[in-house]
Amino acid sequence: MSEVKETVLEIDFKALEHNYLYLRSKLLPKTKFLAVVKAFAYGSDAEKVALKLQSLGADYFAVAYVKEGIALRDAGITRPILVLHPQAVSFDTLIERCLEPSIYSRKILEAFLETAAKHEQKEYPVHLKFNTGLNRLGFGENDIDFIIGKLKGTDYLKALSIFSHLAASEDLNEKEFTKKQIDTFQKIASEIDKKLDHIPFKHLLNTSGIVNYPGAQHHMVRSGIGLYGYGNEAKIDAQLRPVVTLKTIISQIHKIKPGETVGYNRAYASDGYKISATLPLGHADGIGRQYGNGKTYVYVNGKKAPIIGNVCMDMIMIDVTNINCNEGDEVIVFGKGLSANDFAQTADTISYELLTGISQRVKRSFIE
Structure with missing residues (x-):
């Protein structure tokens, strides 16, 4: 698998095949x-x-x-x-x-x-x-x-x-x-x-x-x-595999002082010394504003990083204060490790809306 250098939606055809064969197994041959x-x-x-x-x-x-x-x-x-x-x-x-x-x-x-x-x-x-x-x-x-x-x-x-x-x-x-x-x-x-x-x-x-x-x-x-990869209930989800994983990278890291704010409308105000990271995707890519302001998190080097402030058109800021990371590091938005269903539920919506909303300007990468 190539190193992620930009926002990309990985599509796993082995997972697709698994899901198709699992559902087929529930049917009569005819x-x-x-x-x-x-x-x-x-x-x-x-x-x-x-x-x-x-x-x-x-x-x-x-x-x-x-x-x-x-x-x-x-x-x-x-x-x-x-x-x-x-x-x-x-x-x-x-x-x-x-x-x-x-x-x-x-x-x-x-x-x-x-x-x-x-x-x-x-x-x-x-x-x-x-x-x-x-x-x-x-x-x-x-x-x-x-x-x-x-x-x-x-x-x-x-x-x-x-x-x-x-x-x-x-x-x-x-x-x-x-x-x-x-x-x-x-x-x-x-x-x-x-x-x-x-x-x-x-x-x-x-x-x-x-x-x-x-x-x-x-x-x-x-x-x-x-x-x-989703079945609308836990027992079905357990048998299926997410086909898509949305990945991105850290574009820039900022040190935030107490009282400083992050993003539009100063929606996030720091209560101490913090470290934020900016990601190159936003609501124009399908990650809407409803996911901002601490409701939702992404994974950076295996650790949860909450989205802070308002989601921008092309950028999202996350809190990486307690995460060892660098500019250029990979970020998992949803997919393997964090299901689209779990991500969507943080904003009271469903996996269908999240998945179908991913903009076609996001690069698709296929895993055979």
Whole structure:
């Protein structure tokens, strides 16, 4: 491993492989695996991560928007790509690049049907999303007859799958709610199967669902955060390995006298003789102001160093008073040793927000 000389996000492909194989081990051999690589593969590198997962045997990929799917196609991804939140303005491009849309409302179904007809498609694959309790996107049970009427009246589209999304699969205190979602999905699936002239495949489970509700894996499962090393609960996290580690260096060290202040708005005032170190990353890199003023810490030479004062756009100051360190020394922000989940919790947020917020101006480094 090369010496860190700047802020860098290390992406460990061995950890990615471990996480993929662990989650695969929870599935029946016939169950397909969809890898969610939206938001730049949760802040890592969507193209390289997807290529690695494709080589490992991932059956499907999912992105949020058409632009993300295009990037995967351009990178050489040949497996099917589900677009989870397509916008009608991008439907022409979606078809041209052989992406598969999630159809989640009457308006979107009619708009995509019109686009498919314009392109003279035959049985273009679509995925019907149903709302079973998350109340975010999805058809309701009362939309089934409308959907069937539209699909049976044309050969432009084919319902390749139906799916839904669990709201609290990681929270075992919400078992009753989750089981209600599973039962509702099964009811919808049975009705669709009876009314269509073919049987769409089904997918419902996310990362926590794979572990906690394996009996509902249907034909395919979808995993996002788990692939990157986090499972939303301690027992899952213990089996996974963080894929990314954010590292930086000490740019400069300062000796601070009693009463002196550090940073914007003089947010930190020293109560004694202190030593501070300045790091070359800030809220423009994804480490927001909420992590400043003693809430969060980083690791310098294996020891905790709290962030002091306000986080700046391009810099963070830390307290290294009791740490033997020098300018140019490596600093671990989060990853191995300090999980993204623990780092995020210091500011009352979640690993998803932290990981996906890492700016693309931060250099990515890949460990094979």
